Amino acid sequence: MNGRNTKLFVLRNTPVLLFLVLLAAFGLMSDRFLTIGNFVNIVIQAAHIGIIAIGMTFVLLIGGIDLSVGANMYVVASVLGLFLKDLPLPVSFPLATLLGLAFGAVNGWIVTRLRVAAFITTLSTLFVGRGIALYFSGNKMVGFTPQILALGRASYFGVPSAIWAFAAVFAAAYVTLSQTTFGRQLYAVGADPDAAGKAGIDVRRIVFSVYCIAGVCAAIGGLVSLSQVAVASSTFGLQKEFPVIAATVLGGTSLFGGRGGVLGTVFGAVLIQTVENGLVMTNADPYLYPLVISVIIFIAVFVDSSRTSILERLERRQIRVERA
Amino acid sequence: MSAQAAPAPFFSAHGLCKSFFGVQVLHDMGFSLHPGQVLGLVGENGSGKSTTMNILGGVLPMDAGRMTIDGTEYRPRNPREAEAHGIAFIHQELNLFRNLSVAENLFIAGFPKKLRGLPFIDRARVRARTQELLAAVDLDVAPATLVSRLSQGERQLVEIAKALGANARIVIFDEPTTSLTTRETDRLFDIIGRLRRQGIAIIYISHILGDVLRLCDDILVLRDGHLVGGAPKSQMTVERMITLMVGRTIEQMFPPRDPPIELGEPVLEVRGLSQRGMVKDIGFSLRAGEVLGISGLMGAGRSELARILFGIDPCESGEVRIGGSAVPKLSPAACMAQGMAFLTEDRRAEGLMMEASIADNVALASLPRFGRNWARFIERTRLGDEVARVSSAVRIVAPDQRRTLAKNLSGGNQQKVVIGKWLLREPRVFMLDEPTRGIDVGAKYEVYKIINQLAADGAGVLVISSEIEELTGMCDRILVMAQGEIRAEFARAEFDREAILRAAMWHGSKEPA
């Protein structure tokens, strides 16, 4: 019995254990790694991916996918830099977020009204979005006002602005998922959309909203990223969908819907950034970063999927009561 | 049931009609309900029962007709509107979300909120109300329990609690007992009795005619979309229902089965088969030409045994010989190589490719046999001929074997497709798990005939069924399982419904429960 409990404990907490192992490993290799300052740095760097991944979590929970988040970031960045440059930030940021919402709404509309598979819908809007943004920017670097950079460097009550944004988005998402009707219905839709429809849930409204949320999160994530770099080259946001999906899945959200949550996603995003940061600290060859990160993601997902199947087997209903 | 004693009806339907693609599937259907009435609805598959209920439940719009509740017109456009009018539909496939808790399932369509205008769920009220509703259906689980941890019967009670929570005045049950144990069925009937005493009207749809007769006040019989009979239970018998349903008299539910004079060699021998938590020390043998039944309650380990024997689920110890040769490592491929076939209980999930044609489905298990040379090119003419031969042998009724998709067939024809798939392999041992579940009387009869023919041709047949009448009607021998063990064996001469049931209900190894 005890052995089984230990096994269950290890299986349930493997991502955390993996994280601790990584911390220890990098800590041994670099004495600058295990410092509070560095850890704050990691969270700041993870913020934009984390925010977008929180939006992605909503999409994956209903069994959808959004490949267009990176393109959405770039659209928002180029419109902000080219057309909303002269507005004060409290005006231009909400407008930019609305633009992200609109992008998400287009995805949601196509998926719910035209009933095109989410994968192919968002793969096409990825290209349309990038194309339009490239057209605006003329394939050139888009620059931003110094205020944006100042915002990115600002701290409030000792906490950097990026972490504030990250925490706010997380809190809103967490409460929405666990404490509102919408959030609980979202899990129902993810588990079985047909049954959800029969149970009187407005499935289309929920699916549509979810893509809007992903759009908003992509925009906010884009703004956080801009506030750190203050320029948007033509590759801004390019292929960001991959680390975003990786962070979400790493956090335990299933690609098939109905299982997961945003707390895990935050963890996933921070974990990926920790690895990257650790590699920088230990002076690894930059070309090795993607290799190491993909291996870590692979191991984490592998552990998660085998954990799920082992837990299912252990918790399977038994017919007979056997004496131990 | 005199006219004066009956309360006035609050619901009525007149002249309901419905067509699909120009084919009328429901003609001039009408009935009424008064509070506390239990109305039984019987008929073969495709007779219009489900269509009627789907109209009532707002799943389908009607083409013509009129429904009223309390004298005002009722015309639901979706399930939600039906629910708002107090009509709850408990589908055969339960509509619960396994990843959510019992409480969340009860309120998923609209949670009570903490404050007006704010979207936050009032968890305390949800919990309190859930406890009330669960108590009303006698279900003793915590509101926060995940539905995935409940048994099928418990889930059904959750559905009923949900209907109560929505203040339903009419509760529709569609085949509620197909996946319940006997005990759970009894509990369900108790609850239904309680509902009717509260003045809730019940519509009860089932293929199990005995249950309908036992439970319902009035019974309506449908055939080919027409209402062909309706009477209070005092004027109805099972035989009369069958006559009305099929439009002819079936003298016997089962084709005559002459027990084989001489049984052949054993084709399936099982010794000491055990799997922790599932089955223990199973041993039996099945001989050529024999039809062996396995009886037992739901959860007795019958399907689990069959799945282990076919190598779908693992087994720890034991010896299995098929056709005289030992199969050391059980797997579907290894069992099939020895001439075994297995019809699973869930034909939708494990038997059929719904989006594929009849021919593709029938061919599926036999493809390698039609592969030519190293690249295994399929001999299409020979395969086509063989598939056509088998399809007509099992009498699949469909416009075109190559074009008609499995999902467009009736339950009975779908089952024949799966049977045909295995017959194409000419099996020596055929295990059938609930071969007649959810199919109509006529198709059942044909399935029994196929099984008889198979045995007559020298195959060993193993039939698992929850209906004891079915087993006594067609088997040569019956094994009874309980708690993963074989508890009793009956030869044809000793068949006795009560004795079999008693053996099945044994708990522990000494006393009947």
Added chain:
Amino acid sequence: MSTMQAIAPGGTAEASRRRRGLAVRLLMSEYLVPGVTVIYFLVMWALVPAIATTETLLDILAAMLPLLVVAIGQTFVLIVAGIDLSAPSILATASVVGASMMTGDGGFALGTGVPVLVGIVAFLAVGLLIGLLNGVCTTRLGMPPFIVTLTTMMFFGGFALFYTSALTEDGSSFGDLPASFVAIGQGTVVGVPYSLGVAGVVMLVAHLVLSRTVFGQWLYAIGRNPRAAAISGVPVRRAVLWAFAISGLCAGIASVLYTGRLETGTPVLGQRILLDIVGGAVIGGVSLFGGQGRVTWTLYGVLFLSVVDKGLQLLGLDLASVFAIKGLVILCAAVLDAVRHRLMLRG
């Protein structure tokens, strides 16, 4: 119903129903995509006559063939309800590994006397091995194909860059490939490109495998209902493993054609063609949900995309507009497919 139609005089309602019937039939036809391609081509011809010159047509063909080969591989994986996101990274990895055998700072096979042969084997082996890796991970480790191929895509995309940076002086590509290798991508026999022969053979073999062999039928069965297939004795794991291996191998073959055409082995090869690979197959009618797809459908889809690409180029549009329009075109095709699917469910 049908007899009613036959005897009814051509009333207006009847006529409109018949017209609708024709529209539906057209929409449901598997020749819809080739039909649209022809119409597009004719419209372009009116706008830019240059599209109909032999030179342009050969250009379209040259651009299309390698893409077709990868998309055919993808078709196998889509049929078993999987997806192979790693195809672009396989193209890149095979390109740099294969090229490094034959030239420059690597030149591992220069001493063997048959460097081109060794190089080609390396291309195919890289594709096959990565495909097998994808297959093993999905079938043996029980991970979803999307995630497996997402990580292999990231890994081998990074690996190709790393490999190139470690083995070349400028760190960007392997140039100076042997002429005999380049010929595979560029050469012609009596005006017919070699690559046409390669792609043709791949197409023919893939078509025969899918439509005529036991293995092919198994793949469709797995896509339609994997549990029913397993219980019917189909070796599900082995078949899915080979579907991924075939996808990898096809990407390896395509990499030979691409690398030959570019005359360099480069780690950025195929970086942006994931949309074309999956989009091509899906436009042709291959389902993302498994169980449906044909080599000819993929051919139609890829042909359509290639013609659209060239047409937009000839119209003188910049990269940005080509991007946006192609995205829209694929979206339209997907909408059309969704409409078709709904009609099929009703009919």
